Amino acid sequence: MLSRIFTKKQTCVRSFATKIQNYINGEWMDAPIAYQQYNPATCELASEIPETPKDQFDLAVHSAREAFKTWGQTSAMHRIRYMLKYQQLLRDNMDELAMAITEEQGKTLADSRGDIIRGIEVVEHTCSFASLMLGETAMSVARDVDTQSFRVPLGVCAGIAPFNFPVMIPLWMFPVAITAGNTYVLKPSEKVAKSSQILIRLLEQTDLPKGVVNLVNGSRDTVNNICRDPHIRAVSFVGSNQGGEYIYSESTKHGKRCQANLGAKNHGVIMPDANKEDALNALVGASQGASGQRCMALSTVVFVGESCEWIPELVEKTKTLKVDVGTDPETGIGPMVSKELQQRVLGHIQSAKDEGADVL
Numbered sequence: 001m002l003s004r005i006f007t008k009k010q011t012c013v014r015s016f017a018t019k020i021q022n023y024i025n026g027e028w029m030d031a032p033i034a035y036q037q038y039n040p041a042t043c044e045l046a047s048e049i050p051e052t053p054k055d056q057f058d059l060a061v062h063s064a065r066e067a068f069k070t071w072g073q074t075s076a077m078h079r080i081r082y083m084l085k086y087q088q089l090l091r092d093n094m095d096e097l098a099m100a101i102t103e104e105q106g107k108t109l110a111d112s113r114g115d116i117i118r119g120i121e122v123v124e125h126t127c128s129f130a131s132l133m134l135g136e137t138a139m140s141v142a143r144d145v146d147t148q149s150f151r152v153p154l155g156v157c158a159g160i161a162p163f164n165f166p167v168m169i170p171l172w173m174f175p176v177a178i179t180a181g182n183t184y185v186l187k188p189s190e191k192v193a194k195s196s197q198i199l200i201r202l203l204e205q206t207d208l209p210k211g212v213v214n215l216v217n218g219s220r221d222t223v224n225n226i227c228r229d230p231h232i233r234a235v236s237f238v239g240s241n242q243g244g245e246y247i248y249s250e251s252t253k254h255g256k257r258c259q260a261n262l263g264a265k266n267h268g269v270i271m272p273d274a275n276k277e278d279a280l281n282a283l284v285g286a287s288q289g290a291s292g293q294r295c296m297a298l299s300t301v302v303f304v305g306e307s308c309e310w311i312p313e314l315v316e317k318t319k320t321l322k323v324d325v326g327t328d329p330e331t332g333i334g335p336m337v338s339k340e341l342q343q344r345v346l347g348h349i350q351s352a353k354d355e356g357a358d359v360l
Helices: 002-007 054-071 076-092 094-105 109-126 168-179 193-204 220-228 241-253 276-292 305-319 339-354
Strands: 022-024 027-029 033-038 045-050 136-142 145-149 156-160 183-187 213-215 232-239 257-262 267-270 300-303 331-333
Touching (some): 054 156, 054 213, 076 109, 076 193, 094 109, 094 193, 156 168, 183 220, 193 213, 220 241, 232 241, 241 257, 267 276
Parallel strands (some): 156 183, 156 232, 183 213, 267 300
Antiparallel strands (some): 022 213, 033 045, 136 145
């Protein structure tokens, strides 16, 4: 079904779509629509996404700066209480979030729920930050010298999130930063902006002070604004090598701290004394979950010795997975997020054939 959708020419259906908005200083704002995201399984229009104008972006940063003046001075326990409310709201609205992920990203509903649960675990972890933010003291490090260190919030931070985990990775970012006393500007991937909009609407229900978290949408222009704005102190990124190298270089050039997690395709080595069933099931799950659009997909697996004989069984296990729309509970493999990415993968397979590989 999915091969048919992506390889035959057809006109995408324009159905009800979510118009994505920015969230700035506690207010939802329209911005000029620049991108459209289609449900990759049905080719129906899922959302319309803006590119944040510079004046709105500057307003988002300004509101975060103003909010930091009081938010950074609030007690850790006070900040944690918002996360206690937030984790419950995320759990209560998991079905809506999972459906949004499947609709715009394509992964199965089971995979989408896993995405959300991993994110919730991080929000739960922030509720222990009162002890994790402790500083250190050392007495008599030299004659008449004691030392003390303190952990203090930086100020305005920003996150640039990828398409493959629309809920988990944003929840790695802003809950951690704001619980530590910072304020935040989040830019989700323009391919999965609806999920982040739901995340912020749920955050709103905690009565978090205005300006502590702001949502700006867009692509390269908004990324550049984040990297170059003099008031943003730190940037977090998860995504491709090319994007991450650029963001790291541009952010540090403008004096920011930057943590950039790039193109992390894992490798695997299967030894002959491994448990065969466990190893094969793990390989199928890692490679086919999210249609391989994640770091656990294992771009290279080396079978050592007798384990080479297991490869035909790996092929057979993969064949049992149903390829279909992610909302079908029996689906094992959903679509890739876009036709362009699917064609790129087909190109990798063809290049392997051209170079003499046996494609099983």
